[in-house]
Amino acid sequence: MNPAGSRAEDLADAAVAGDRRALARLLTAVENRTPTAEAALRRLYPATGRAHLVGITGAPGAGKSTLVAALIAEVRAAGRAVAVVAVDPSSPITGGALLGDRVRMQAYASDDGVFIRSMASRGHAGGLAATSTSAATVLDAAGFDLVLLETVGTGQSEVEVAAAADTTVVLEAPEMGDEVQAIKAGLLEVADIVVVNKGDRPGAQRTAAQLRAMLTSTVSPRVAAAGGASPAGDDRAARPRPKRPEVLITTASTGEGVPALLAALDRHRSAGREGLADGARLARAEAQVWAIVSERLRDRFHGTTAAPATEETLRAVVEHRLDPYTAADQLLASLTGGGPAN
């Protein structure tokens, strides 16, 4: 067996056996996308799928880290092991990052049932790092019952976490927008649970009421039929439906409302086990596999033998001798051994 393979086995087995140092090192390998990480993930994957992966997302300053800390307290009180993957942005200029999410979570230093890992996004857009899902897989394999994926502070359309998590929690702060904000497409659409945090601030109740009115109202069949999105009308049942999230209020800094949030998470988890989340799981598998396929394709086109031809094709697009579609077709054709078309 090659060195990466045997090191991977050792690390993976030690991490699963409860060695936190091995777990931390394996997560570093995953972040750096080393051969060790890939070998370990192959080994661990069959044993995963047991943890409840919960995404926590929302605007910068909405209180994601504070809420995660409050959730840790609640989950530990119930005796369950919890892991956190907290993502903060990397600088697009220097590649550096300031990972500050632990500041609110430092109370669990001597508790072996809590594991917190900060990750830099390393240029990946979408709210997570490219390797966050794999990191969650490793933590799942290591036996954590609940894995919280905290995104970078997000805007309106960083919805990637919804594909990575079993349950997506979107955090809103009071007075962050009116009813029109609540009916815009994007982040709020992927929420399984919407939490209005900072519930002790004025306006929290009103914000929650507005969100409830806008997000959980039923669209009548007539409106849906007249909507124009499905002129045939027949595929209405098959068409993806927006979720109708629960809307809760928390004050993460005091823990108020957090037991209700944990109960809602557990309800959503049970519903998922009854098959209601099959679509979400399929979407996650698809996202993972396609990410690897596209990475491997890119590696092949830039490999030593293919690189000159790839470079030449790209150059032709730059010089407008070739359109991007034909260029893509040619590259794909070259993969199957047919050589460049025409």
Place this chain on the structure above:
Amino acid sequence: MSERPIKILIAKPGLDGHDRGAKVLARGLRDEGFEVVYTGLRQTPEMIATAALQEDVDVVGLSILSGAHMTLLPKVTRLLRERGLDDVLVTAGGIIPDDDIPALEEAGVAAVFGPGTTIAEVAAYIRSHVRPPEG
């Protein structure tokens, strides 16, 4: 993958009243291209060692102004060793008298940066002394 930024924990052990300096350092090291984990004020040696282990950092930078460095810093290095983190580079900064430096070095603190040290100097020291990355 080629991009493997060095990961640093910046921590303030003990009861210092403010962390402006540590924040400036954390920000400066971020601008030097490091991934900096910042944990805030009033950290116990236990918290620092746990964070270093879970984050698998290459470097632990301890900032201390309170005068308690002779008790707190050796405690941190001892806990790091006990958890198998012997290869983590430990540096210290803040207000530390020159006379105390040999004992701290003896305890496993690799370097002590006094007032007036530039961030570029700290970054250069880290780059040349950090453990090599693993495959």
